[in-house]
Amino acid sequence: MSNIYEDLHQFSSYVPPIDLTFHQYLLLTDEPLLVHTGSIKQAENLIPQLKSVLDGRQLKYIFISHFESDECGGLSLLLKNFPEAKPICSEITARQLSGFGITDDVISKKTGEKLTTGGYELEFISYPSEMHLWEGLLLVETKRRIFFSSDLVFRFGKTAGTVIEGNWQSEVNGITQEQVSDPERRAKLQQTLSQLNPAFVATGHGSCIKL
Numbered sequence: 001m002s003n004i005y006e007d008l009h010q011f012s013s014y015v016p017p018i019d020l021t022f023h024q025y026l027l028l029t030d031e032p033l034l035v036h037t038g039s040i041k042q043a044e045n046l047i048p049q050l051k052s053v054l055d056g057r058q059l060k061y062i063f064i065s066h067f068e069s070d071e072c073g074g075l076s077l078l079l080k081n082f083p084e085a086k087p088i089c090s091e092i093t094a095r096q097l098s099g100f101g102i103t104d105d106v107i108s109k110k111t112g113e114k115l116t117t118g119g120y121e122l123e124f125i126s127y128p129s130e131m132h133l134w135e136g137l138l139l140v141e142t143k144r145r146i147f148f149s150s151d152l153v154f155r156f157g158k159t160a161g162t163v164i165e166g167n168w169q170s171e172v173n174g175i176t177q178e179q180v181s182d183p184e185r186r187a188k189l190q191q192t193l194s195q196l197n198p199a200f201v202a203t204g205h206g207s208c209i210k211l
Helices: 040-054 075-081 091-098 168-173 183-194
Strands: 002-005 008-015 020-027 033-035 061-063 086-089 114-116 121-129 134-141 146-154 163-165 200-205 208-210
Touching (some): 002 208, 008 040, 008 200, 020 040, 040 075, 061 075, 121 146, 121 183, 168 183
Parallel strands (some): 163 208
Antiparallel strands (some): 134 146
């Protein structure tokens, strides 16, 4: 666990066979926000770390960018330990979660919508996520100018707690066919992201990026 940027905490696990690091993030404010749960096994390791950092505070929200094991596989376990937390996701992801019996207090958001608290402002962007191009969401925290990139900004290696210098437009241009397979939707997403001006990229995999 590391305090990666301002009041943003990063939790990481490295999987050697695929040379990939998986990150989850906690924005530690009066209404704490967790970004991604990790798989069920990763969530088992995450929960005691979360409780330590929260230090008695209740987890308020759990953001899920899209329906995949490392984004929401540990959600049921997280909700058992933090029953007051409310998942935030797209309508399609909410439908998938309902198939696993997770239906209470799920907050569905659409692109362009916002969620504002006393400590942060979240803005949601449409994300045609792999592998079925199901409609997911990307997240921007506008006060701190943090972009949570999910699987769009992607690097292999052991990268817990690492931050590199980068260029935003280069990262946007580097979104590949493997990440968004439909050319038109990829181009539209890149056009949308090009209009952003983040200061920090909190990646799902790989080094975070200071811009």
